[in-house]
Amino acid sequence: MSDSDLSTQYLIIGGGIAGVSAAEAIRSLDANASITIISGERDLPYFRMSLTRYLAGEVVREKLDLHDPAWYQANQIELFTDLQVEEILPEQKQAVLSDQRKIAYEKLILANGASPFVPPITGHELPGVMTLRSLEDAQTILRTCEKPVNIVCISG
Numbered sequence: 191m192s193d194s195d196l197s198t199q200y201l202i203i204g205g206g207i208a209g210v211s212a213a214e215a216i217r218s219l220d221a222n223a224s225i226t227i228i229s230g231e232r233d234l235p236y237f238r239m240s241l242t243r244y245l246a247g248e249v250v251r252e253k254l255d256l257h258d259p260a261w262y263q264a265n266q267i268e269l270f271t272d273l274q275v276e277e278i279l280p281e282q283k284q285a286v287l288s289d290q291r292k293i294a295y296e297k298l299i300l301a302n303g304a305s306p307f308v309p310p311i312t313g314h315e316l317p318g319v320m321t322l323r324s325l326e327d328a329q330t331i332l333r334t335c336e337k338p339v340n341i342v343c344i345s346g
């Protein structure tokens with residue numbers, strides 16, 4: 191008997207465009223497969239590429255989501271947000287989640303993307319040094335810019 195708390199046929203780690211596209215592709219090939227996406231981010235999967243336009247005020251928050259919650263329900267794609275996969279146990283075909291639950295899988299898809307590299311420049315850890323990768327990052331930058339600030343942008 192399995193000691194896992196949850197189980198799925200297809201476990202997808204990451205709710206970026208790769209993870210959601212993988213779920214869409216599986217569903218188009220198999221109407222009955224159980225599909226689970228674990229996303230470390232708080233928000234529903236969104237168009238990451240649009241974050242710069244969101245910062246510039248050219249795209250509103252409502253237009254960022256890849257799909258609304260009803261889409262995941264209609265396609266029977268189980269989406270867990272704000273949850274990390276902390277460990278993969280390939281021998282047992284299980285993954286350990288940040289809330290300590292275990293999820294058993296048949297197939298595992300790693301769609302965990304990338305995170306920004308911060309060069310080890312003196313002071314990089316000080317408040318006010320930010321990266322732009324996630325919607326949360328963009329919202330932090332927008333909040334910071336509510337009052338007049340001087341900004342240096344590294345990278346173009």
Ligand SMILES: Cc1cc2nc3c(=O)[nH]c(=O)nc-3n(C[C@H](O)[C@H](O)[C@H](O)COP(=O)(O)OP(=O)(O)OC[C@H]3O[C@@H](n4cnc5c(N)ncnc54)[C@H](O)[C@@H]3O)c2cc1C
Nearest residue numbers: 204205206207208229230238239241274275302303304323
């Ligand atoms: C501001 C910005 C603008 C961009 N503009 C362009 C562009 O114009 N053209 C272009 O081609 N590309 C652009 N990119 C790059 C593009 O967004 C990425 O190539 C793309 O998002 C990669 O998608 P992905 O699904 O592979 O990974 P990601 O989008 O990085 O998604 C991975 C997801 O996995 C989650 N994750 C990671 N580890 C775990 C874990 N252990 N447990 C649970 N979840 C986890 C992460 O939180 C994240 O949500 C841009 C990126 C940014 C940040």
